Amino acid sequence: MALETLQIEHVPSDHHVYAALFRDVQNVDFLQAQLIGKNPEFEYAFIDASVIISRTHLLAAIFRALNTLTEGTLQTPNVHSDIVIGLSPTNNISESYRRYGLTPSKTRDVLVIKVVYPKLSSENSTITNEVPTPASIWQHLTTHIQGKPVPLTDEELAKSTDWQKVRKYYKLNGVPGVERIDKADEEGRRREMEGLVVSGIALRGL
Amino acid sequence: MCPSAPPERNGRQAPASPKQKFAIINKTTAQPNPSATNLSPDTNRTFNPRDPLENYSTRLMDTSPQSPPTKKRKMATSTSTAAAASSEQEQEHQFPLPPILTHPSAAPPTLITQGAEGRLYKTTFFSPDIPCALKYRPPKPYRHPILDARLTKARLAFEAKVLERCRREGVPVPAVYAQNAAAGWIAVEWIEGAPVRVKINEWLGQRPKNEEEEKAALEKDQGPLVELMKRIGSAIAGLHRTGVVHGDLTTSNMMLRPPPVKTTTTTEEGETNGVSSEEAQEKAKLLEGDVVIIDFGLANQSQSDEDRATDLYVLERAFASTHPRAENLFEHLLESYKQSFKKGASVLHKLEDVRMRGRKRSMIG
Numbered sequence: 001m002a003l004e005t006l007q008i009e010h011v012p013s014d015h016h017v018y019a020a021l022f023r024d025v026q027n028v029d030f031l032q033a034q035l036i037g038k039n040p041e042f043e044y045a046f047i048d049a050s051v052i053i054s055r056t057h058l059l060a061a062i063f064r065a066l067n068t069l070t071e072g073t074l075q076t077p078n079v080h081s082d083i084v085i086g087l088s089p090t091n092n093i094s095e096s097y098r099r100y101g102l103t104p105s106k107t108r109d110v111l112v113i114k115v116v117y118p119k120l121s122s123e124n125s126t127i128t129n130e131v132p133t134p135a136s137i138w139q140h141l142t143t144h145i146q147g148k149p150v151p152l153t154d155e156e157l158a159k160s161t162d163w164q165k166v167r168k169y170y171k172l173n174g175v176p177g178v179e180r181i182d183k184a185d186e187e188g189r190r191r192e193m194e195g196l197v198v199s200g201i202a203l204r205g206l
Numbered sequence: 207m208c209p210s211a212p213p214e215r216n217g218r219q220a221p222a223s224p225k226q227k228f229a230i231i232n233k234t235t236a237q238p239n240p241s242a243t244n245l246s247p248d249t250n251r252t253f254n255p256r257d258p259l260e261n262y263s264t265r266l267m268d269t270s271p272q273s274p275p276t277k278k279r280k281m282a283t284s285t286s287t288a289a290a291a292s293s294e295q296e297q298e299h300q301f302p303l304p305p306i307l308t309h310p311s312a313a314p315p316t317l318i319t320q321g322a323e324g325r326l327y328k329t330t331f332f333s334p335d336i337p338c339a340l341k342y343r344p345p346k347p348y349r350h351p352i353l354d355a356r357l358t359k360a361r362l363a364f365e366a367k368v369l370e371r372c373r374r375e376g377v378p379v380p381a382v383y384a385q386n387a388a389a390g391w392i393a394v395e396w397i398e399g400a401p402v403r404v405k406i407n408e409w410l411g412q413r414p415k416n417e418e419e420e421k422a423a424l425e426k427d428q429g430p431l432v433e434l435m436k437r438i439g440s441a442i443a444g445l446h447r448t449g450v451v452h453g454d455l456t457t458s459n460m461m462l463r464p465p466p467v468k469t470t471t472t473t474e475e476g477e478t479n480g481v482s483s484e485e486a487q488e489k490a491k492l493l494e495g496d497v498v499i500i501d502f503g504l505a506n507q508s509q510s511d512e513d514r515a516t517d518l519y520v521l522e523r524a525f526a527s528t529h530p531r532a533e534n535l536f537e538h539l540l541e542s543y544k545q546s547f548k549k550g551a552s553v554l555h556k557l558e559d560v561r562m563r564g565r566k567r568s569m570i571g
Contacts, residue, residue: 007333008333010329011310012310013310056332056333059333060383060384063331063332177374196381199381199382199383202384202393206363206366
């Protein structure tokens with residue numbers, strides 16, 4: 001089972017975060033239709049894996065969303081959509097969905113995040129009152145996502161990263177902090193850009 | 207984190223005759239740089255939430271000679287060691303943890319230091335293998351809650367923005383991992399290594415005690431230290447070039463991040479020194495690494511020569527009092543500042559003026 005339970009620091013212990021990475025997903029259109037149709041069974045954060053550079057990048061966005069959740073200041077209907085806009089350094093919500101969420105017939109690799117936390121009884125979904133377990137989530141994901149599950153590692157994420165997009169979305173083109181690093185030092189440049197991306201996520205809204 | 211607020215200090219002095227008191231006041235005005243050592247007595251002025259409010263306000267206002275001989279002053283004298291020891295003892299949470307740190311993490315957060323405005327914790331962020339420094343500004347009960355919330359939020363937001371800006375411009379500063387200005391915390395990258403202050407003192411400490419010998423030794427191998435001064439100078443130049451002034455430059459607010467460990471190193475210096483090559487190499491290594499500027503709690507955006515010169519002046523005074531034995535090397539820092547910053551010459555010119563009159567241009571307030 002390639003569903004990973006993410007351990008994120010400084011998150012309340014009754015909040016559980018599960019994540020999985022699927023390659024070459026064939027039914028992106030279907031998945032996006034479920035999100036637009038607000039199908040309560042599909043309460044996931046679907047992220048286009050090509051804009052993710054590393055686990056730290058992903059964790060920064062998830063942490064931000066969980067923090068707004070515990071503070072009660074979500075900007076979107078639920079924590080999952082907040083994860084998607086959490087990736088953005090700008091405040092434009094619909095643009096964030098377009099850039100970091102699913103795009104029919106363009107997105108190939110999909111990252112799925114599921115957050116399970118004790119909801120107030122009033123907002124309980126009508127479908128089921130049981131708390132989803134990792135097994136049941138995985139069951140649901142594999143039946144509906146037509147793609148190849150791969151482990152969620154930095155190496156796998158790096159394979160599908162579209163740097164051109166990342167540089168554009170996070171305004172990293174021609175930044176002196178990156179340009180001054182020797183072109184040959186790819187790892188150094190990558191780390192510097194990761195730092196800037198995480199800072200960008202952290203500073204949104206200031 | 208260590209704002210300069212000397213006027214309050216004389217309230218803390220042990221009972222003194224009026225004359226002595228006057229002398230003390232004189233002294234503080236003559237040395238307008240109380241942030242010389244990072245953990246100067248100011249450190250202990252932070253409000254302890256456990257104290258009853260009345261207690262605190264009386265302590266602040268009490269300027270009468272009857273003020274009890276505060277044990278706090280004693281604590282402050284041995285700065286870094288006290289901080290290290292106290293972080294262990296007081297870890298039994300003398301202060302309540304900020305709410306964000308009450309959630310589970312792989313290793314419990316440790317209190318690193320306490321400044322006048324906030325506390326610094328070492329903890330991990332995102333995943334258990336990423337260390338981070340979390341700066342927390344607790345609410346101050348002596349301020350009106352609305353004002354307090356607004357000030358705390360504005361200051362943290364500003365600090366975060368300045369850090370990001372510097373980072374983009376390539377100035378060596380820690381990256382911002384996360385922040386919640388409204389809740390009063392900011393998490394930044396953990397910089398390995400030690401403060402420049404510690405490293406310089408360690409290096410100076412290895413020199414002979416005898417004055418004559420010391421001079422000779424200094425002549426002979428001050429190379430690495432001069433190099434370090436130059437690196438500091440160009441780091442500050444980079445900072446000023448981006449339009450940021452730090453506001454509290456001291457050698458404690460700079461970290462020396464050791465370079466990643468390499469296996470093959472044969473430095474030329476070591477070979478020329480011949481006999482004591484190994485020892486010299488060891489010593490030279492002490493001052494190796496990148497200078498990373500930290501603590502932007504008092505930073506400001508400014509392009510004026512005046513503010514930049516004040517920044518250098520504050521560092522100069524701090525340097526002279528923390529490292530009196532290396533005071534004469536400060537000129538190397540200024541020299542490298544001048545070389546790596548186009549407007550450096552005019553800033554240094556202004557520095558002359560600032561030296562003459564102190565850092566406050568207008569003596570109001």
